[in-house]
Amino acid sequence: MIIVLAGSSLYGQKMKPSKSGYADVNGAKTYYEVYGEGSPVVLLHGAFMTIDLNWGELIPELSKKRKVIAIELQGHGHTPFSDRKLSHSTLARDVEGVLDQLKIETADIVGYSFGGTVAYEFAIQSPKRLKNLVIISSTYKNMGWLPEINNAMKTMKPAFFDKSPMHTAYDAVAPDKTKWTKFLEQMIASAGTPFDLGDANIAKISAPVLIIAGDNDGLDKPELMKTYQLLGGNIAADMAPMPKSQLAIVPGQSHVSLMMQTATILNYLNNFLK
Numbered sequence: 001m002i003i004v005l006a007g008s009s010l011y012g013q014k015m016k017p018s019k020s021g022y023a024d025v026n027g028a029k030t031y032y033e034v035y036g037e038g039s040p041v042v043l044l045h046g047a048f049m050t051i052d053l054n055w056g057e058l059i060p061e062l063s064k065k066r067k068v069i070a071i072e073l074q075g076h077g078h079t080p081f082s083d084r085k086l087s088h089s090t091l092a093r094d095v096e097g098v099l100d101q102l103k104i105e106t107a108d109i110v111g112y113s114f115g116g117t118v119a120y121e122f123a124i125q126s127p128k129r130l131k132n133l134v135i136i137s138s139t140y141k142n143m144g145w146l147p148e149i150n151n152a153m154k155t156m157k158p159a160f161f162d163k164s165p166m167h168t169a170y171d172a173v174a175p176d177k178t179k180w181t182k183f184l185e186q187m188i189a190s191a192g193t194p195f196d197l198g199d200a201n202i203a204k205i206s207a208p209v210l211i212i213a214g215d216n217d218g219l220d221k222p223e224l225m226k227t228y229q230l231l232g233g234n235i236a237a238d239m240a241p242m243p244k245s246q247l248a249i250v251p252g253q254s255h256v257s258l259m260m261q262t263a264t265i266l267n268y269l270n271n272f273l274k
Contacts, residue, residue, distance in 0.1 A: 014052045015060050017070075022079075025097030026090055031078035032098050033070045036063030039131075040107040041273065042095065043070040044115030046259070047187055048161065050077035053169040054112060057262040062269065069107070071098055073118065075186060077170065081179035086190045088197070092121035096129060108273050110134040112259060117195070123209075124201045132273055133209045136265065137217045137255050141196035144227070149218045153191045158184040203230040208244040210272040212265065214253030221249075246272060 017033035033051055041062065045054035051070040062068050072079040073091050084090065095118065099107060108131050111119030116138020123133050142150055158181050161167055171177050209231050213219050224247075228234055231245040248268055250258055259265075 014056060015063075021101075023094075023098045023101040025094045025101075026084070028074060028082045028084050028094070029080055030074070030094045030098055031072045032102070034102070035059050035068040035070070036066055038066045039273075040067045040069055040102075040104050041269075042099070042107050042109045043068060044073065044095065044109065044111040044118050045070075045076065046113035046115055047191065048076070048166040048170070048184075050169045050173060052173075053165065054115075054259065057260075058266060061262070061266050065270075066273075069098065069102065069104070071095060073115070075179070075183040077173050078175065080175050081183050081186075086186055088118055088121040088195065089125065091118045092125050095122050096126050099129060105129070106131050108132040108134070110136065110269065111138060112136040113138050113255065114191075117197070120197055120202070123205045123207060124197060127204075127206060130207045133205065133207050134212065134269060134272065135209065136212045137214060137219065137258050139219060139223070139227070140198075140202055141223075142194045143196070144220055144223045146218050146220050153188075156188045156191065158188065199226075199230055202227060205231065208246075208272070210246045210248065210268065212248045212250065212258070212268055214255060214258035215249050215251050217253060217255040217258055 015035065017035050019034040020032065022029040022031055043055050045051060051072055055070055059068055059070065074084065074086060074094065075081045106129055109119045109122055116135040117140060119133060119135060120140040123130050139145060161184060167180065170180055211228060213224060225234060228245070228247045232243040233245050233247055235243060250261060250264060253261065
């Protein structure tokens with residue numbers, strides 16, 4: 001999903017990473033930052049966002065007990081724009097390439113919005129590299145969004161992002177700020193293209209999955225429940241073992257505001273990933 005933040009509350013003082021760099025993967029460079037020590041958890045941001053814009057409030061807390069690897073996907077933030085075809089499959093392989101460079105065999109993966117779809121693809125393509133999967137306000141198929149969201153994606157224009165917090169965050173770190181419009185055009189074209197990673201592939205995910213959604217975040221909730229059922233959920237757990245996957249619907253939250261609920265999301269992550 002494409003979002004434009006209504007304000008800049010997610011964009012503040014940046015915590016300094018213990019390590020940062022680029023991984024040469026699949027004919028392109030992918031930027032990453034590392035924070036903290038412990039069991040590794042990978043963070044994948046939403047469309048048009050940077051590490052700091054999406055995860056700036058969560059990283060300081062999450063990295064107190066975990067090694068946090070935050071990645072900027074193709075064209076986002078520090079990662080250079082590339083004419084390489086943009087696909088969820090390629091981006092998931094980029095994530096695996098970063099893990100290879102950091103010599104990390106397995107990790108928990110957390111993805112928000114666009115990053116959540118990439119996280120689903122990673123789970124499908126690289127199941128042996130995945131320990132736990134967390135999906136925040138995202139879906140593995142475009143029909144998982146409400147019709148008004150899909151319609152909005154088809155009519156999105158680059159001018160819509162002028163002077164937005166996303167534009168500000170991009171200009172602050174991008175290696176070539178003149179690529180902003182090309183980057184927008186590439187992402188908007190991708191967002192307007194129908195996609196479906198496949199029910200059968202989701203049902204085959206063996207790792208525990210935590211789905212976090214806002215009650216009014218644009219996801220089609222009947223479709224979301226179908227996703228949870230594919231993962232073994234929506235049962236009478238008093239009569240059968242509790243499923244390993246979990247579903248959390250946060251009340252009073254939109255797609256944007258959900259990501260601002262740092263304490264709530266951190267609590268869910270800590271309880272699930274432990």
